[in-house]
Amino acid sequence: MPKPAPYRLEPANYPWSIAITTRFGDLDVNNHLNNVAIARLFEDARVRFQFEERRSLSSPGVRGLIVSVGIEYLAEAYFPDPVTVCAGFGEPGRSSWPILLAAFQNDRCFATCDSVLVLRDGNRPAPIEDEWRKYLEERQVRSG
Template identity: 45%
Template sequence: MPKPQSWQLDPASYPFSHRTETRFADMDLLGHINNVAMAGLFEHGRGMFNHTIGVQRRAPGQRWLIVSVAIEYIAEAHFPQHVDVACGILRVGSSSWQIASAAFQGGECKATCITTIVLTDEQGPAPLPQDLREEFERLSVKTA
């Protein structure tokens, strides 16, 4: 398992954070938040981030698709403490971008997530509009 980079473990590295509650149903038999529930927490945090930055704005016939999601589990998270999912843009390509996320509980990073998303149209990958690129630049994670 790759070791997370130091910036990934620092909530201040991320320009956006969303607090969400854990649920009793999120626990596994060992008493911690299970991996599927953690993936759902990341999905919810990423959805709130995307909604906040207006990723839904796109030309007719375009849509964005998740290409990959990579989650690294660092420490156990527990119910009933809330989880803060922090997000920011890690990389921007010609038609894709990566969102870096981290789940914090009690100020400690419990897991990290890198999601790659691509903008598409009827012909395949579509170039990112300049206004969205500028928004992504503004919301980049601080890696140094």
């Protein structure tokens, strides 16, 4: 995978963030946060971000489902320092949209995560309605 664009490494470019406490149990034999722990941090942040954003997706029977998750590990991260995970939306498609996340520790980005969700109505993709698209675009990660 290519390294993330420089704008992804700046917390100020994201519209949302959360501080998450690291745990001793997140360490691996090299005394840094292991990859599974980092994936869990991203999952926790993504779900919290979605929980706050979900209020705008109100059509009955319509839901967003994760179809892909990719993590780029850029540097090591350590216990006991907290991690700040920043999130925002990427460019929406016809029926899908990305959630872009970046994890920071001590003002340094150590990993990014891109998740793609597809809007589903029953068993088929549903087009993103104009109001939801506008909301996604307003909450995008700034690219410059």
